[in-house]
Amino acid sequence: MEFENKNVVITGGSTGIGLATAKAFIEKGANVWITGRNAENLQKAAAEIVSPRLNTVVSDTSNLAGIAVLEKAVAASGIEIDVLFLNAGTAVFNSIAQVTEADFDAQFNTNVKGSFFTLQKLLPNMKNGGAILFTSSTVATAANLGASVYSATKGALNKIAQIAANELVDRKIRVNIVSPGPVQTKILDSAVPTEEAKEYVASATALKRVGNPDEIAKTVLFLASDMASFITGTELLVDGGYTNYARK
Numbered sequence: 001m002e003f004e005n006k007n008v009v010i011t012g013g014s015t016g017i018g019l020a021t022a023k024a025f026i027e028k029g030a031n032v033w034i035t036g037r038n039a040e041n042l043q044k045a046a047a048e049i050v051s052p053r054l055n056t057v058v059s060d061t062s063n064l065a066g067i068a069v070l071e072k073a074v075a076a077s078g079i080e081i082d083v084l085f086l087n088a089g090t091a092v093f094n095s096i097a098q099v100t101e102a103d104f105d106a107q108f109n110t111n112v113k114g115s116f117f118t119l120q121k122l123l124p125n126m127k128n129g130g131a132i133l134f135t136s137s138t139v140a141t142a143a144n145l146g147a148s149v150y151s152a153t154k155g156a157l158n159k160i161a162q163i164a165a166n167e168l169v170d171r172k173i174r175v176n177i178v179s180p181g182p183v184q185t186k187i188l189d190s191a192v193p194t195e196e197a198k199e200y201v202a203s204a205t206a207l208k209r210v211g212n213p214d215e216i217a218k219t220v221l222f223l224a225s226d227m228a229s230f231i232t233g234t235e236l237l238v239d240g241g242y243t244n245y246a247r248k
């Protein structure tokens with residue numbers, strides 16, 4: 001896969017799946033911009049990656065002012081974006097009876113509004129023929145207890161991505177969705193805090209384990225590459241068989 005000197009923007013690139021993907025693109029010779037709300041997390045990511053081709057931007061994707069910071073950073077660098085990875089996300093798991101307005105707004109503002117307006121604002125900077133990837137989730141089509149709001153955000157995101165794929169064909173920009181199953185990151189730790197619960201989640205996958213962020217990163221690079229030149233508007237499950245596993 002050829003990413004030498006390609007320009008890659010990753011929202012939510014300071015930890016977890018976004019960080020693993022940033023590392024993978026840097027290893028392939030790309031110039032990478034990563035975002036997050038927390039400057040310290042971004043500094044830690046930069047200290048791990050150690051590359052002059054890595055750029056960090058403190059940008060809260062949940063509001064237009066935060067997205068404008070990223071927009072300005074991209075404009076100031078004068079680049080055209082080859083790959084846009086809309087990955088920033090947050091999850092709060094609670095029964096419908098217990099969900100607060102703040103939980104609801106945080107998830108919709110980050111996962112849906114953030115991805116939508118980052119896409120809209122960065123489209124003028126996207127290179128024709130480039131690739132856009134969204135991080136959704138297997139929960140977009142599941143109906144797990146306690147995941148009503150989070151699942152709804154990912155369902156909404158899938159529809160936005162599919163329509164973006166159709167709207168961007170004239171520019172030859174491919175748009176695809178990566179839907180991870182359980183992957184060992186901070187979000188999984190917050191959703192599944194005990195070892196017992198984690199073992200249960202692992203046992204619910206066909207491969208009997210949770211995934212690691214590198215495995216999602218590899219999928220993102222594949223979908224962003226010419227190897228996926230005939231793939232657009234699709235959702236790729238990267239879930240160890242979780243979604244279709246025939247539980248006995």
Ligand SMILES: NC(=O)c1ccc[n+]([C@@H]2O[C@H](COP(=O)([O-])OP(=O)(O)OC[C@H]3O[C@@H](n4cnc5c(N)ncnc54)[C@H](OP(=O)(O)O)[C@@H]3O)[C@@H](O)[C@H]2O)c1
Pocket residue numbers: 011012013014015016017018035036037038039041059060061062087088089090091110114135136137138179180181182183184185186187188
């Ligand atoms: N791990 C899983 O099992 C799993 C499964 C399916 C889908 N996903 C999805 O994968 C994506 C990445 O999550 P992860 O699992 O890698 O968890 P993570 O390690 O918690 O990463 C989340 C990233 O998003 C950033 N972020 C959160 N809110 C943000 C905001 N308002 N503005 C900008 N950046 C923000 C975080 O940085 P700051 O906190 O510093 O802002 C961090 O870089 C999410 O969209 C998540 O829904 C995860």
